[in-house]
Amino acid sequence: MNIAILSGKGGTGKTLVSVNLAAVAKNSMYIDCDVEEPNGHLFFKPINIKEEKIAVKIPVVDEALCNGCRKCADFCKFNALAYAKDKLIIFDDVCHSCGGCVLVCPEMAISEKDKIIGKVEKGVSGDVQVWSGILNIGEATGIPIIKKLLDDQKDNKLTFIDCPPGTACIVMESIKDADYCVLVAEPTTFGAHNLNMVYELVSLFGKPFGVILNKYTDGYNPSEEFCKEKNIKILAYIPFDKELGSITSNANIASLSNDKYKKVFAKILDTIKKEVSSEAVTNS
Amino acid sequence: MKIAIPVNDNNLNTDICPSFGRTAYFLIYDSETKESKFIENIAANMAGGAGIKAAQIIIDNGANVLLAIRLGQNAANVLKASDIKIYKANEGLAKDNIEAFRDGKLVSLDKFHAGFHGRGNR
Amino acid sequence: MKQLLILSGKGGTGKTTIASAFIKLADAKAYADCDVDAPNLHLITKWDTKPQNSDYYGLDKAKINNELCIQCDACRQNCRFDAIKVQNEKYIIDQFACEGCGVCEFVCPTKAATLYPSKAGELFLYSNKDSVFSTAQLKMGQGTSGLLVTEVKKQMKSKNIKTDIAIIDGSPGIGCPVIASLSGVDMVLIVAEPSISGISDMERIIDTALNFDVKIAVCVNKYDTNIANSKKIEEFCNNEGYQFLGYIPFDFNAVKAINEGKTIVDIDCPSGDATKEVFKKTMDILLEN
Numbered sequence: 001m002n003i004a005i006l007s008g009k010g011g012t013g014k015t016l017v018s019v020n021l022a023a024v025a026k027n028s029m030y031i032d033c034d035v036e037e038p039n040g041h042l043f044f045k046p047i048n049i050k051e052e053k054i055a056v057k058i059p060v061v062d063e064a065l066c067n068g069c070r071k072c073a074d075f076c077k078f079n080a081l082a083y084a085k086d087k088l089i090i091f092d093d094v095c096h097s098c099g100g101c102v103l104v105c106p107e108m109a110i111s112e113k114d115k116i117i118g119k120v121e122k123g124v125s126g127d128v129q130v131w132s133g134i135l136n137i138g139e140a141t142g143i144p145i146i147k148k149l150l151d152d153q154k155d156n157k158l159t160f161i162d163c164p165p166g167t168a169c170i171v172m173e174s175i176k177d178a179d180y181c182v183l184v185a186e187p188t189t190f191g192a193h194n195l196n197m198v199y200e201l202v203s204l205f206g207k208p209f210g211v212i213l214n215k216y217t218d219g220y221n222p223s224e225e226f227c228k229e230k231n232i233k234i235l236a237y238i239p240f241d242k243e244l245g246s247i248t249s250n251a252n253i254a255s256l257s258n259d260k261y262k263k264v265f266a267k268i269l270d271t272i273k274k275e276v277s278s279e280a281v282t283n284s
Numbered sequence: 285m286k287i288a289i290p291v292n293d294n295n296l297n298t299d300i301c302p303s304f305g306r307t308a309y310f311l312i313y314d315s316e317t318k319e320s321k322f323i324e325n326i327a328a329n330m331a332g333g334a335g336i337k338a339a340q341i342i343i344d345n346g347a348n349v350l351l352a353i354r355l356g357q358n359a360a361n362v363l364k365a366s367d368i369k370i371y372k373a374n375e376g377l378a379k380d381n382i383e384a385f386r387d388g389k390l391v392s393l394d395k396f397h398a399g400f401h402g403r404g405n406r
Numbered sequence: 407m408k409q410l411l412i413l414s415g416k417g418g419t420g421k422t423t424i425a426s427a428f429i430k431l432a433d434a435k436a437y438a439d440c441d442v443d444a445p446n447l448h449l450i451t452k453w454d455t456k457p458q459n460s461d462y463y464g465l466d467k468a469k470i471n472n473e474l475c476i477q478c479d480a481c482r483q484n485c486r487f488d489a490i491k492v493q494n495e496k497y498i499i500d501q502f503a504c505e506g507c508g509v510c511e512f513v514c515p516t517k518a519a520t521l522y523p524s525k526a527g528e529l530f531l532y533s534n535k536d537s538v539f540s541t542a543q544l545k546m547g548q549g550t551s552g553l554l555v556t557e558v559k560k561q562m563k564s565k566n567i568k569t570d571i572a573i574i575d576g577s578p579g580i581g582c583p584v585i586a587s588l589s590g591v592d593m594v595l596i597v598a599e600p601s602i603s604g605i606s607d608m609e610r611i612i613d614t615a616l617n618f619d620v621k622i623a624v625c626v627n628k629y630d631t632n633i634a635n636s637k638k639i640e641e642f643c644n645n646e647g648y649q650f651l652g653y654i655p656f657d658f659n660a661v662k663a664i665n666e667g668k669t670i671v672d673i674d675c676p677s678g679d680a681t682k683e684v685f686k687k688t689m690d691i692l693l694e695n
Contacts, residue, residue: 008444010578011418015603036579037416037610039603057486073340077465077508079333082340084365091358094333098486098507137613140582141549165417165578166443167546172502189665190422190446197444201546217658220665242631249601249632302590306556331465331506331553354590395619 004178006163008194012186013214018162019043020255024265029159033174035133035142042251046123046130055114056097061088065109072101146173167201180276181209185223192222208279210235236268287313288347289378294322302353305334335359357396409572409591415607417578419599420627425575426450426669427681435569438562439541440555440587441577457530464526465506470497474518481510502547538565552582593621593692600635622648625684629653651687654680
């Protein structure tokens with residue numbers, strides 16, 4: 001059972017929710033797909049970490065075989081190849097690893113080598129398996145790292161996938177295998193505007209979903225209005241609470257250190273489980 | 285020698301463009317024949333690697349020298365591999381920069397900014 | 407014209423809240439929203455006029471003409487992005503996964519697979535005779551937002567508004583759109599959040615910014631949510647030699663103001679007052695020679 005937690009906007013509480021739900025669920029898994037700014041491990045502080053480097057393929061030219069025809073440079077849509085003074089110059093950072101240059105070269109002068117773009121760390125924290133993807137600074141895409149994280153997850157465990165913010169391809173990759181999506185929204189105009197974006201994304205992908213209204217206060221809540229307008233299931237309201245903010249800003253897991261929050265997140269988990277099983281019944 | 289300058293328009297009174305990879309045109313000025321040629325920079329609208337492609341364009345047009353306000357590392361690597369000398373230009377008219385170069389007033393450009401990557405996945 | 411870029415690394419730190427306040431305080435005549443994935447600045451900066459729209463095309467995408475397809479499977483086998491699938495006995499290309507590399511077009515024996523220009527987003531340009539606001543929206547699932555960010559900045563400059571400063575609201579993260587927004591700016595103000603996550607992300611964004619010839623300054627927003635961490639950030643800046651410009655308190659009034667479409671300096675509130683101080687210091691650094 002894979003539950004993806006996402007938000008259109010950063011800072012709404014995706015990690016707060018995913019970390020706390022994983023902690024309060026017994027024997028679960030937490031996967032951090034926000035590979036540019038992974039934060040879950042700061043809360044879980046996992047141990048027994050196994051690290052795997054993630055690489056993509058980059059072209060390498062055998063200068064003895066290269067005849068300067070430039071078919072490779074002309075083919076490359078990403079301009080990762082240039083030809084200057086009888087030498088082919090390859091730009092590793094610009095290359096998308098499509099393998100096209102290898103195919104087009106009439107002399108078979110191009111082969112491929114690995115370039116490390118980041119890593120996957122798998123560890124454990126209490127009874128939670130904690131997997132994080134980390135993209136090296138300056139690398140263009142984290143998709144290969146997310147693919148590795150999700151492909152490796154073959155367990156039947158209840159899994160919480162902490163997604164990157166926004167709706168770019170990296171987010172789509174993270175929710176591909178999700179059985180249910182939890183959208184976290186904050187009560188500001190910005191939050192509602194971005195909730196709309198991510199609502200469109202999960203709808204497009206046909207994923208069942210619900211919303212958690214975080215930092216909930218009295219007064220006008222544009223995100224709540226949006227949910228009511230679109231008839232979206234509101235899974236929970238997490239009230240704005242300085243105490244919760246303080247615990248979280250110190251990278252502590254509220255549902256473990258605080259009885260009140262243990263109950264809050266246990267209840268949310270229960271609601272989600274009920275939603276997911278009723279979805280399964282509806283769709284079977 | 286052929287001097288290349290990134291410019292905004294394809295006329296002789298044009299200003300220099302601060303960007304190299306995304307400039308609209310390149311002016312190639314031949315200091316011997318005194319002729320000016322304008323080349324459309326097809327790299328300008330490419331999704332990524334614009335600096336690299338733009339460098340390829342001026343190499344293929346026989347440039348020996350580039351006058352530019354700023355330049356990315358990737359483009360600089362291509363130009364240097366072709367022995368093209370790079371000088372730091374000033375904002376303003378392209379022709380003023382050519383004159384300044386001829387009078388020996390321009391210094392070599394040694395600082396390059398990080399290359400941009402072709403895609404934006406967050 | 408000096409360009410100020412506001413970044414954060416982590417999302418939700420208050421970049422747009424602060425950027426909009428700065429725009430108000432500076433009475434800025436040129437500003438842009440480079441968070442093309444999730445633009446928000448237009449929700450605060452009110453323009454009566456309709457913007458000029460233009461389509462933004464990123465990389466081409468591939469499509470398969472099933473009438474020409476002989477189902478040889480060469481395209482699917484060579485696609486590195488898992489973008490080609492067989493559905494209902496037809497070969498189709500996932501438009502989100504496709505990266506426009508052209509390999510399928512190259513290997514296809516019947517010209518069934520071809521590339522076509524794909525609209526990846528839209529640019530919006532608000533302007534009148536003395537000011538300009540440039541923004542854009544990337545379509546869902548698109549990449550190449552570095553180019554769109556560059557277009558947003560180019561668009562802003564295209565109106566040639568005579569002004570001393572331009573303010574750019576940046577995007578979160580450390581990737582391509584951030585790198586594109588850093589190009590050519592004179593100063594970057596990093597809005598940091600005093601949480602462990604926020605500090606970690608601030609450090610990553612500074613690492614990215616160091617590749618550029620740009621003045622770096624930091625301020626802490628919502629500082630009173632964790633005073634110890636806030637002090638750590640100030641210490642870090644002092645040790646590393648980055649300008650530390652001050653603390654802005656957490657303030658419910660900020661939420662109210664934003665929800666009413668106002669900036670925090672349009673109302674009387676603690677976060678607005680603190681922002682005014684940070685603004686003054688930022689301008690001093692930006693405009694000094």
